[in-house]
Amino acid sequence: MSGNNLEGKILSLHNMTSLRVVRFDENNLNGSLPNDFFNQLPLLENFTLYSNQFEGSIPQSIGNCTSLTFLGLATNFFSGWIPEEIGYLDKLKFLILANNSLTGSIPSKLLNMSTLTYLHLEQNYMSGKIPSNARYSLPSMQQLHLSFNNFVGNIPNNIFNASKLIQLQLSYNAFNGTLPNIAFGDLRFLQGFLVNDNDLTIDDTLQLFTFLASCRQLKYIDISRNHIQSRLPKSIGNITSESFMVESCGIDGDIPLEAGNMSNLLYFSLNGNNINGPIPGTFKGLQKLQMLDLGNNGLQGSFIEKLCELGSLSELYLQNNKLSGVLPTCLGNMISLRKLHIGSNKFNSKIPFSLWGLRDILEVNLSSNIFMGNLPPDIGNLRAIILLDLSSNQISSNIPSTISFIKTLQNLSLAHNKLYGSIPTSLGDMVSLISLDLSQNLLTGVIPNTLTSLSYLRNINFSYNRLQGEIPDGGPFKNFTAQSFMHNEALCGNPRLQVPPCGTQVKKKSLAKNLLLKCILPIVVSITVVVACIILLKVNKRKKVENILERGLSTLGAPRRISYYELVQATNGFNEDNLIGRGGFGSVYQGKLLDGEMIAVKVIGLNSEAKSKSFDTECNALRNLRHRNLVKIISSCSNLDFKSLVMEFMSNGSVDQWLYSDNVYLNFMQRLNIMIDVASALEYLHHGSSTPVVHCDLKPTNVLLDDDMVARVSDFGIAKLMDEEQSKTHTQTLATLGYLAPEYGSKGIVSRKGDVYSYGIMLMEIFTRRKPTDDMFDADLSLKTWIMGSLPSSIMEVVDSNLIQQNEKQIDDMLTYMPSIFGLALNCCEHSPEARINMTDVSVSLIKIKTMVQDKNRV
Secondary structure, eight states, X not given: OOXXXXXXXXXXXXXXXXXXXXXXXXXXXXXXXXXXXXXXXXXXXXXXXXXXXXXXXXXXXXXXXXXXXXXXXXXXXXXXXXXXXXXXXXXOOEEEOOSSEEOSOOXXXXXXXXXXXXXXXXXXXXXXXXXXXXXXXXXXXXXXXXXXXEEEEOOOGGGGGOTTOOEEEOOSSEEEEEOOXXXXXXXXXXXXXXXXXXXXXXXXXXXXXXXXXXXXXXXXXXXXXXXXXXXXOGGGGGOOOSEEEOOSSOOEEOOOGGGGXXXXXXXXXXXXXXXXXXXXXXXXXXXXXXXEEOXXXXXXXXXXXXXXXXXXXXXXXXXXXXXXXXXXXGGGGOTTOOEEEOOSSEEOSBOOGGGGGOTTOOEEEOOSSOOBSOOOGGGGGOTTOOEXXXXXXXXXXXXXXXXXXXXXXXXXXXXXXOXXXXXXXXXXXXXXXXXXXXXXXXXXXXXXXXXXXXXXXXXXXXXXXXEEEEOOOSXXXXXXXXXXXXXXXXXXXXXXXXXXXXXXXXXXXXXXXXXXXXXXXXXXXXXXXXXXXXXXXXXXXXXXXXXXXXXXXXXXXXXXXXXXXXXXXXXXXXXXXXXXXXXXXXXXXXXXXXXXXXXXXXXXXXXXXXXXXXXXXXXXXXTXXXXXXXXXXXXXXXXXXXXXXXXXXXXXXXXXXXXXXXXXXXXXXXXXHHHHHHHHHHHIIIIISSSOEEOSOOSGGXXXXXXXXXXXXXXXXXXXEOOTTOSEEEOOOOOOTTSOOHHHHHHOEEEHHHHHHHHHHHHHHHHHOOOTTOTTOOXXXXXXXXXXXXXXXXXXXXXXXXXXXXXXXXXXXXXHHHHHHHHHHHHHTOSSGGGSOOHHXXXXXXXHHHHHHHHHHHO
């Protein structure tokens, strides 16, 4: 019964004594299970109630199910102790009780079950010590998850005798004492070692890291926020893990040069320790590294150019160290970089010109250094940036008006510099601004009234400058306080801002000013009035004609105006011959304007409130969106009887048409480029726009291709705009089956991770030419499981046969990259939203694959 909308209670399963498997996962069931619930289920082998709203205790009658092998009650509200009777189920392999409200300690019998393979108790309120009876053993244990509880005391040595252990997760508890002597543990299958956020003491780091290096399948290490207080040993270089997190442990000394040998690393963090010395040049060997965090230490030396050679690096954190010298120009080569935080150091050069060429970077923080020079006009090239902090430096220039080109910027701080000149009026075009700090500079002139149009602006600081004139009182300025404007030369305005009223600042006018006001100004005004009247007469005449023809027009903020009459002419009266698509919310027609421009007109059906709401949703979603991989909205036409969107015409149709056509063909690079374009669009929607947008219906039919085969995402009819603090919301609108994330389909939960799931399904479809709703898929086989079963040795069986036929000569080269592409798709389609990759990392991964393909072709 899984994955439905079942509600209410389960009273009993009496007279169903033959039941072996019961699954009620992902519903809205509630209430408690009666004490005798399991009494008449003697043959029960598999019982799961994941993701419901059950409460109360786990019935003791569970002990009657002697054939039980799988018990899954995760993500409910079960409370009380774990029944001891579970410890006597001698066939039980999987006990999954995570994310409930269970209390008490672990029954000692539970840790002496020879069959138990998975024990998941994380995210509960359990406490006490783990039983340390020397006689117990866990010969079959593969996953032990106890994170996010309140366990205390020592970690028993016996845990490390579980030779089949794959994942050990003890994070976020209160374990104390010394980490057990695990050097003799035979954990050759271990993949995850997570003991972070406890109170453990690690005396022998050499022994610990030597042990971790011996675990050749280890992928995730997190020892953060425990007590090490010694140096990192050289043996760190032998660790093969992908993620190495040792934050805030009191580590001192240098970073060993051998760290550059950890060639599998994707994430490396030593944040918040006492590490000194330089950044090792051997880091250039970490070619897979995507995140490097050495912030909040005592690092010395320079920003080494070897860091520029890390082609996959997406996030770099070096803030709050003692680094100095020049920021190298090679920084501009780091095209994968999305976040650069090097504030609170002693860099004393000019900001390299090449930095402004990183067009896709999202966050730049260079604050609290000694950067000099000016702000060049090229600062406007940062098309995706959301945070720019250059405060507390020695930058000396005016503020270039081109900074207003950055429409995505949310937080801008230029405080504590030597900026001069006036505040550009063009700052009023920075529609995404939330925080603006220009304090402690030498700025003059007035505060531009254009800033009153910034509806998202919440924080502003213009204090300690030389500004004068009236403080605007409209828009967000109604909420600002006196602290934002104090210590300026001659500001005036509302008394609540602790400045004098502007009317009291009367000055003697010069003779020239009197002459201007009395003689010249009236002449200019008269001429202006005459010209305005002439223009007004012409406009009114034109409007009389248009009012007969038009039924209503709004333009989404665009300057273009296209009347209803023009749309009728362009589409030949919305003739069926011009119809190019029909969907659930309306029809799309091809049209040609009088000037020869081709357009697409989406006419919304008005026979339901949902369709009308779809039009409003699409208008709101697209109003402020600007990206090369989104279909551009030219205009809109709307009144009570007619609603339409006028869009760019995409001459090459949809990706779906190309993928399933018998006449046209997409080669490997075209498919890869399309998915890079779609990833770029979603990255912008999720992380680059002022208000995050969730598309909610990503699929090949909603991705169009322009003249140059550049992909453009379209159809925002059921999109969701997320508020500033929202990470998810709910909806009752059903998107396309097959592309829905599990949490969307079962509970209507909408989040950015739902789009990521749909993207993963589409990525699989693009390279297999199989829809997720294909007839070959049924309850036991889905597109996702089909791909999983093909990795790594059966790729040929799932790849689109057209690709294989057209690439016979390069088939081996193409198949080299397909496991990485499908692996990325599966990462997007993890069942848990939290486990899914984000679109920034998806873009980086696909661009890296494209680069490798191109490099190989050049060779």
